[in-house]
Amino acid sequence: MSGTEHYQDLLDREILPWIHDRVTAGNLTAKDGARLRYYYAIRPDAKAAITVVHGFCEFFGKYHEVLWRLYEEGYSVFFMEQRGHGKSQRFAEPKDLVYVHSFNDYVSDLHLFTKKIVFPMTRHLKHVLLGHSMGGAVSALYLEKYPKDYDVGILSSPMLAIDFGKTPAPAVKAAAVVSKVAKQDLNPLPGHTLFDGIPDFEHSNALDKERYDYQFALRCSDRDYQTWAGTNGWLRAAIRALRSIHRNTRKIIVPVYVLKAGLDTTVDNKGADAFVDKVDTGSMHVIRNARHELYNADEKNRELWYSLIFRYLKKHL
Numbered sequence: 001m002s003g004t005e006h007y008q009d010l011l012d013r014e015i016l017p018w019i020h021d022r023v024t025a026g027n028l029t030a031k032d033g034a035r036l037r038y039y040y041a042i043r044p045d046a047k048a049a050i051t052v053v054h055g056f057c058e059f060f061g062k063y064h065e066v067l068w069r070l071y072e073e074g075y076s077v078f079f080m081e082q083r084g085h086g087k088s089q090r091f092a093e094p095k096d097l098v099y100v101h102s103f104n105d106y107v108s109d110l111h112l113f114t115k116k117i118v119f120p121m122t123r124h125l126k127h128v129l130l131g132h133s134m135g136g137a138v139s140a141l142y143l144e145k146y147p148k149d150y151d152v153g154i155l156s157s158p159m160l161a162i163d164f165g166k167t168p169a170p171a172v173k174a175a176a177v178v179s180k181v182a183k184q185d186l187n188p189l190p191g192h193t194l195f196d197g198i199p200d201f202e203h204s205n206a207l208d209k210e211r212y213d214y215q216f217a218l219r220c221s222d223r224d225y226q227t228w229a230g231t232n233g234w235l236r237a238a239i240r241a242l243r244s245i246h247r248n249t250r251k252i253i254v255p256v257y258v259l260k261a262g263l264d265t266t267v268d269n270k271g272a273d274a275f276v277d278k279v280d281t282g283s284m285h286v287i288r289n290a291r292h293e294l295y296n297a298d299e300k301n302r303e304l305w306y307s308l309i310f311r312y313l314k315k316h317l
Helices: 005-020 060-072 103-121 136-146 167-179 209-221 231-246 269-278 299-316
Strands: 024-029 035-042 049-053 074-079 127-132 152-156 255-259 282-287
Touching: 005 209, 024 049, 024 136, 035 103, 035 299, 049 060, 049 103, 049 136, 060 074, 074 103, 074 299, 103 127, 103 136, 103 231, 127 136, 127 209, 136 231, 152 299, 231 269, 255 269, 255 299, 269 282, 282 299
Parallel strands: 049 074, 049 127, 127 152, 152 255, 255 282
Antiparallel strands: 024 035, 035 074
16 A cells, blocks of 8 residues: 555455455354354465454454455455454443453453364464454463464564553552452443544554544444443453463463554553563564554554564564
8 A cells, every 4th residue: 555545545445345255254152152253264375374363342343454464465364353342242231341251261262263263274374373452462371272273473562461551550450359349340440431432543542543533433333343441350350361471471382473562552561571581482573653553553664563474474484
């Protein structure tokens, strides 16, 4: 995409026709009966298969361009909306809220998707696990629990420590514990609000307004895409998951590449630093002038993100 081409033109000419013609959607039933929605696009000449794991409150529409770019670069692509997100089954009401009992549920769902959908279609290929934000945490947990499933891991702005903002971390963690005792697991986290349909690009995680506007319009048009707030139960599950990740880094045996956003205010980048220090196969690149959503950065840094991923895969596959 040239710097003078509008994003809507690219969508209309390339991305949306590709989704219509090449992407297949399906449903999978998790071990506990939860319904999971997934999407994939197969290239007969694929270099490898990439499974993309999305972040907190995200959905398929936020990754239309990412999946298309990966496909155009020569990869078969797979994407599953994690439980509590998108068209997958919800566990809290209203739909704005995200709840999970344990991040092990996310890992179990991803393992099922990998074994039932990804691997049977791509047995002859190498496999890549690409996780963003919360999806980075889920991917790290997966690489620790199933170290031989994927050949390469890429963690983009991974949630390997939580940024609690101005609230002291001990106070937030104490509140999460109290919520369980008080049976308030399904209550919104302090400071989290329900989706109001009002765009706020300036305070978003994106640096490209056209991409932000497109994805926000998708969210506004579909009630299933309006996940917007965490619950006390989700936070407690996240805290447990992060503790487990940093305790089990030695179990990761495949190359892992961490791409960190220098302007990130959504996750605490110290977590990524500590993770890479402890993973023998880990390496990192910092994209200094980008916010949390590296795939929605300005053109220069967005293209840098893609080029770093493709270069790393060429080297390690």
